[in-house]
Amino acid sequence: MADFKHKDIIALRDLTKEEIERLLTTAESMREINNRDIKKVPTLRGKTIINLFYEASTRTRTSFEIAGKRLSADTVNITPSSSSATKGETLADTALNLLAMKPDIIVMRHAVSGSHYFLSKKLPSCSIINAGDGTHEHPSQGLLDMLTMKDKFGRLDNLKVAIIGDITHSRVARSNIQGLTKMGSQVFLAGPPTMMPPGAELLGNVTVCCTMKEAIQDADVVMMLRIQQERQGKTLMPNAREYSRYFGLNPENIKLAKPDAMVMHPGPINRGVEMSSYVVDGDQSHVLKQVENGVAVRMAMLYHVCGGELE
Amino acid sequence: MNLIIKNGRVIDPSQGIDDTLDVVVENGLIKDIGRDLQTPAGVEVIDGGGKFVVPGLIDMHVHLRDPGLEYKEDIISGTRAAVSGGFTSVCCMPNTKPAIDNKAIVSYIINKARTEGFCNVFPIGAITYGLQGDRMSEMGELKESGCVAVSDDGHPVANSELMRRALEYARGMGILVITHAEDLTLVGEGVMNEGFTSTEIGLKGIPRVAEDIATARDVMLAEYTKSPIHIAHVSTEGSVQVIREAKARGVQVTCETAPHYFTLTDDAVRGYNTNAKMNPPLREKHDVAAVKAGLKDGTIDAIATDHAPHHLDDKDVEFNAAMNGIVGLETSLPLSLALVNEGVLTLSQLVEKMSFNPSKILNLQRGTLKVGSIADLTVIDPAVEWTVAADALASKSKNSPWLGQQMKGAAAATIVSGKLVFNGR
Amino acid sequence: MAAEKTVILDGAGVRRALTRISHEILERNKGLANVVLIGIRSGGAYLAAEIGDSLAVIEGEKAAVGAVDITLYRDDISGQIPHLPVGKTEIPFSLEGKKVILVDDVLFTGRTIRAAMDALMDHGRPDSIQLAVLIDRGHRELPIRADFVGRNVPTSLKENVQVIFDSENKPVEVILEK
Numbered sequence: 081m082a083d084f085k086h087k088d089i090i091a092l093r094d095l096t097k098e099e100i101e102r103l104l105t106t107a108e109s110m111r112e113i114n115n116r117d118i119k120k121v122p123t124l125r126g127k128t129i130i131n132l133f134y135e136a137s138t139r140t141r142t143s144f145e146i147a148g149k150r151l152s153a154d155t156v157n158i159t160p161s162s163s164s165a166t167k168g169e170t171l172a173d174t175a176l177n178l179l180a181m182k183p184d185i186i187v188m189r190h191a192v193s194g195s196h197y198f199l200s201k202k203l204p205s206c207s208i209i210n211a212g213d214g215t216h217e218h219p220s221q222g223l224l225d226m227l228t229m230k231d232k233f234g235r236l237d238n239l240k241v242a243i244i245g246d247i248t249h250s251r252v253a254r255s256n257i258q259g260l261t262k263m264g265s266q267v268f269l270a271g272p273p274t275m276m277p278p279g280a281e282l283l284g285n286v287t288v289c290c291t292m293k294e295a296i297q298d299a300d301v302v303m304m305l306r307i308q309q310e311r312q313g314k315t316l317m318p319n320a321r322e323y324s325r326y327f328g329l330n331p332e333n334i335k336l337a338k339p340d341a342m343v344m345h346p347g348p349i350n351r352g353v354e355m356s357s358y359v360v361d362g363d364q365s366h367v368l369k370q371v372e373n374g375v376a377v378r379m380a381m382l383y384h385v386c387g388g389e390l391e
Numbered sequence: 392m393n394l395i396i397k398n399g400r401v402i403d404p405s406q407g408i409d410d411t412l413d414v415v416v417e418n419g420l421i422k423d424i425g426r427d428l429q430t431p432a433g434v435e436v437i438d439g440g441g442k443f444v445v446p447g448l449i450d451m452h453v454h455l456r457d458p459g460l461e462y463k464e465d466i467i468s469g470t471r472a473a474v475s476g477g478f479t480s481v482c483c484m485p486n487t488k489p490a491i492d493n494k495a496i497v498s499y500i501i502n503k504a505r506t507e508g509f510c511n512v513f514p515i516g517a518i519t520y521g522l523q524g525d526r527m528s529e530m531g532e533l534k535e536s537g538c539v540a541v542s543d544d545g546h547p548v549a550n551s552e553l554m555r556r557a558l559e560y561a562r563g564m565g566i567l568v569i570t571h572a573e574d575l576t577l578v579g580e581g582v583m584n585e586g587f588t589s590t591e592i593g594l595k596g597i598p599r600v601a602e603d604i605a606t607a608r609d610v611m612l613a614e615y616t617k618s619p620i621h622i623a624h625v626s627t628e629g630s631v632q633v634i635r636e637a638k639a640r641g642v643q644v645t646c647e648t649a650p651h652y653f654t655l656t657d658d659a660v661r662g663y664n665t666n667a668k669m670n671p672p673l674r675e676k677h678d679v680a681a682v683k684a685g686l687k688d689g690t691i692d693a694i695a696t697d698h699a700p701h702h703l704d705d706k707d708v709e710f711n712a713a714m715n716g717i718v719g720l721e722t723s724l725p726l727s728l729a730l731v732n733e734g735v736l737t738l739s740q741l742v743e744k745m746s747f748n749p750s751k752i753l754n755l756q757r758g759t760l761k762v763g764s765i766a767d768l769t770v771i772d773p774a775v776e777w778t779v780a781a782d783a784l785a786s787k788s789k790n791s792p793w794l795g796q797q798m799k800g801a802a803a804a805t806i807v808s809g810k811l812v813f814n815g816r
Numbered sequence: 817m818a819a820e821k822t823v824i825l826d827g828a829g830v831r832r833a834l835t836r837i838s839h840e841i842l843e844r845n846k847g848l849a850n851v852v853l854i855g856i857r858s859g860g861a862y863l864a865a866e867i868g869d870s871l872a873v874i875e876g877e878k879a880a881v882g883a884v885d886i887t888l889y890r891d892d893i894s895g896q897i898p899h900l901p902v903g904k905t906e907i908p909f910s911l912e913g914k915k916v917i918l919v920d921d922v923l924f925t926g927r928t929i930r931a932a933m934d935a936l937m938d939h940g941r942p943d944s945i946q947l948a949v950l951i952d953r954g955h956r957e958l959p960i961r962a963d964f965v966g967r968n969v970p971t972s973l974k975e976n977v978q979v980i981f982d983s984e985n986k987p988v989e990v991i992l993e994k
Contacts, residue, residue, distance in 0.1 A: 083898045084898055084899070085897075085898045093591075102901065105901065105902075106901065106902045108904065109885065109902040109903060109904045109905070110902070112904060112905045112906070113888075116938070116939055117939075117940070118938040118939070120938065121888040121889060121935075121938070122888070122889060122934070123888040123889070123893055124893075126894075151888075170704075170708060170712075171708065171709055171712075172707065172708065190709070191711075192709040192710060192711040192712065193592060193593040193594050193663070193710065193711075194592060194593070194594070194662075194663030194709070194710050195663075195709035195710070197662065197663055198663065198708070198709050198710075213593070214593055214594070214711075215593040215594075215595070216592060216593030216594075217593065248590075251593060254591075254593060277585075277589070277590035277596075278585060278586055278587060278589075278590055278596070279586060279587030279590045279591070280590060282587050282590075282591075283590065283591060380902075383888075383899055383902065384898070384899055386893075386899060387893075387896050387897055387898040387899025387900075
C-alpha cells in the first residue's frame with residue numbers, strides 16, 4: 081500500500097485510491113481506541129491543533145476535537161464571530177496570526193470553496209484539513225461515509241450508491257462522488273433539476289436520474305442530503321412539503337432499494353423532510369454509525385497529515 | 392518634434408493601405424505617406440523595417456481608477472501601461488470614486504490626462520447618477536464636458552424602463568450608450584461561469600444566459616427606440632448570435648470583446664485562481680469559438696481590454712472575496728495578434744477592431760493615417776517574444792492571468808499626436 | 817552489494833525454542849490460570865499464536881491470545897515522514913488481574929517493548945507483564961530484559977536480525993543480515 085504523503089487533506093479529488101484506502105485502514109485501527117476505557121493514545125503529544133470554524137458546526141467540530149484529544153494533541157477551538165469579520169481581518173491575516181502560535185494542524189471550515197488551498201499556500205509549514213469548504217468538498221464526511229459502507233459490505237467496489245437531494249450545494253455529495261468513484265462504485269444522483277449542477281454526470285462514475293425512484297432502485301446505499309432553506313432559498317423548490325413528497329425517503333419507497341440497503345444522512349436531519357422518522361429510526365438507518373466512525377476517520381486524517389512531507 | 396517612420400509595413404484600413412511605406416509626421420499631424428520619402432532635416436527617424444505601422448491603437452474600455460482608487464491605478468500609471476501596450480487612446484469607465492457623473496470629474500480627468508498622462512484619455516460618463524441605476528445622469532453636460540459615451544459598466548441598468556429612457560435621451564444628446572449586459576437576478580451570488588468546472592470545484596456559477604438575456608433586452612430596446620447601442624465585453628455564444636441577428640435586421644448595435652474571452656476558458660479558474668475571476672466570467676470552449684467567429688464575420692466590431700487593475704489585497708484572498716477583473720493593456724496586442732496568426736482575422740481587420748472601429752463608434756476622429764489627421768501611430772514588432780512579468784508591467788496592478796507566460800509581439804513605438812511616448816521595452 | 821545472510825535458527829530450531837519457552841511460561845506461572853498472551857504486531861503476534869498452540873498441546877487448555885500494535889505509542893513519531901501505517905490492536909478481553917505474556921520476535925533496543933507496555937497499561941491494569949522473545953540481539957537502550965528467550969544472538973549494530981514467516985504467518989527461520 082502506498083504511503084500517505086500529503087501535508088494537507090483538502091479534497092478527496094486530490095487523493096489516490098491507495099491513499100483513501102490507507103486512511104480508511106488507519107481509521108479501522110483507530111476505532112479500537114474509541115471502544116476502551118482509556119480512550120487515548122500518546123501519538124500526537126505536544127502537537128497543537130487549531131479548529132478554525134467560520135461556519136457553525138457542532139457535530140464536525142466536536143468530532144475533530146475529540147479525535148485530536150484522543151491522539152493527545154492540544155486542541156484549540158476558534159470560532160471567528162461574525163463581528164471579527166466586520167473588524168476587517170482577512171483570512172490571510174488570521175492565518176498568519178494563528179501561525180505565530182505554531183500550530184501543527186489547522187482544521188478549517190469555511191464558507192468559500194477552495195479557501196483551504198489559499199490557506200495552505202499562506203501556511204506552508206502547517207497541515208491543513210478541510211472540515212468543509214463552501215460547496216466544494218467535505219472529505220472527512222466522505223471518508224466516514226465510505227468507512228460505514230465498508231463496515232457493512234466489507235468492500236467499496238461495485239456498490240450502487242444513491243445520493244438524493246441538493247447536489248449543487250452539497251460538499252458531502254462531491255466528496256462521496258470523488259471517493260466512491262475512485263474505489264470502483266457507482267453513484268446515482270437524484271434531486272429536483274433546480275438542485276442538479278451542470279455536468280454532474282462527468283464528476284465520476286455518476287448517473288444522473290430523472291426521478292428518485294430510478295436512483296434508489298436496487299441501491300446498496302441510499303444517502304439523503306440535508307435540505308437547508310438558507311441554501312435552497314425561495315427559488316429551488318416550492319416548500320418542504322412538496323420536496324419530501326418527491327425526494328423524501330419513506331417506508332414505502334425504501335422498498336425499491338435492495339432489502340439490506342443501508343440508509344445514510346450526513347446530519348443534522350430534518351425529520352419528515354428528507355427522511356421519515358420511521359426510516360431514520362429504522363433498522364436500515366446507519367446514521368449513528370456514521371457519527372461514530374467520524375471520530376475514527378478524523379483521527380486517521382490527523383495522524384497521517386502530521387507525517388506528510390513538509391517542503 | 393517631427394519624425395519619419397521608414398520602411399514599415401503600413402496598414403491603414405481607412406485608406407485600404409497595406410504596403411511598405413514611409414510616414415512623415417509634422418506638428419502632430421500626418422504630413423505625408425508614401426514610398427521612399429525624403430527624410431526632412433532634423434527629424435527623428437524610426438526604422439520600421441520588419442514592423443507594422445498602424446493607426447494608434449484605441450482601447451475603448453479601461454478602468455483608470457482615478458479619482459478615488461489610485462492605490463490600484465491612476466491616470467499616470469494607467470496611460471503609461473496603455474502606451475507600453477501600444478495604445479494611443481483609452482476610454483475610461485465611470486466607476487471611479489466619485490463616479491464620472493458630473494462635469495467636475497470629467498474636467499479633472501481630462502486635465503490630468505493632458506498634463507500628466509502619456510496618451511489620450513476619453514472619459515465615459517455614467518448612465519445613471521452615481522451608477523445607482525436610479526435616475527439618469529446629466530448626459531448633455533457630460534457630453535459637452537468631454538465624455539464620448541455613457542455607461543454604467545459593472546452595474547447593469549436593471550430597470551428596463553430606465554434603460555429605454557436612457558437610450559432615447561442619449562440619442563437626443565448625441566451620445567452613445569454602452570451597456571454592461573447582465574441580468575443580475577441570474578448572476579446572483581455567482582463567481583464564475585456555470586458549467587462543469589464550477590460544478591467540480593464547487594463555486595457558484597453564473598449562467599451564460601444571464602448575459603444573453605440582457606444583451607437581447609438591450610438590443611431590443613435599441614431597436615424599439617431607434618437608438619444606437621454598444622454592448623460591452625461580449626463573452627457568450629448566445630450574445631454573439633443575438634447581436635449578429637440584430638445587425639442583420641439593421642439595429643444600430645455595435646459591440647466589443649476582450650482578449651481573455653477569445654483566449655481563455657473557465658478552466659483557468661481551476662486552482663481557485665483569482666486572476667481568472669472577472670465579470671462577465673471566462674466561459675467555455677464553444678463560447679471562445681463563437682467570439683472568434685463573431686470577430687471574423689464582423690459581428691464583433693472592436694477588441695477592448697476591460698483593463699481592470701486591482702491591488703494585491705483585492706486579489707490575494709479567498710476566491711469569493713476577490714474582486715472581478717484583470718489588467719489587460721499590456722497584453723492585448725500580442726493576444727490579439729495571435730488571432731492573425733490563427734487566421735481568424737487579417738491584419739487589416741485587426742487594425743479595424745483595435746483602432747478604426749473604436750474611433751468610428753465613439754467618433755474620436757482617429758484610427759486613420761490619412762494625411763492631415765492627428766498623428767497617433769503604433770509601431771508593432773510582431774516577432775519579439777517576451778515573458779509577462781509582474782515587475783515589468785507599467786500598471787500599478789499586476790492582476791494578470793498571463794503572469795509568467797510567453798507572448799509574441801509588442802509595441803515597438805507609440806506615437807501620440809506626433810510625440811514619441813513609448814520607444815519599446 | 818547484496819547483504820550476506822546467515823541462518824541462525826532453522827525451522828526446527830524455532831519450534832524447539834518456542835516449545836521450551838512454552839514450558840518455561842507454564843513453570844513460572846504454575847499453569848495457565850489468568851495467563852494471557854499478547855503479541856506485538858506483526859512478528860510477535862504470529863509467535864504469540866504459535867506459543868498459544870504449543871501451550872494448548874502441553875497443558876490441554878487454551879490461553880487467551882491478543883495482539884497489540886504499537887505504532888501509535890512509538891517514541892519517534894515526530895520524526896517519521898511519512899507516518900507509518902497503523903495496525904490493529906485486538907485485545908478482546910480484560911487485562912485486569914491477568915498475567916500478561918508479552919511476545920515479540922526480536923528484542924533489540926527495548927523501545928518497542930516500552931511502547932507495548934504503555935499500550936497495555938491503557939487497556940487496564942494487569943497483575944504482571946512478562947516478556948517472551950524468540951531472539952535477544954542485545955544493544956538495549958532502555959532498562960528492559962526478557963523473561964523468556966529463545967536464543968541470545970550477539971550482534972553488531974550494523975547487522976539485522978529477521979524472523980521469516982511463511983504465507984500462513986508460521987515462522988520459517990531466523991536470519992542474520994550483515
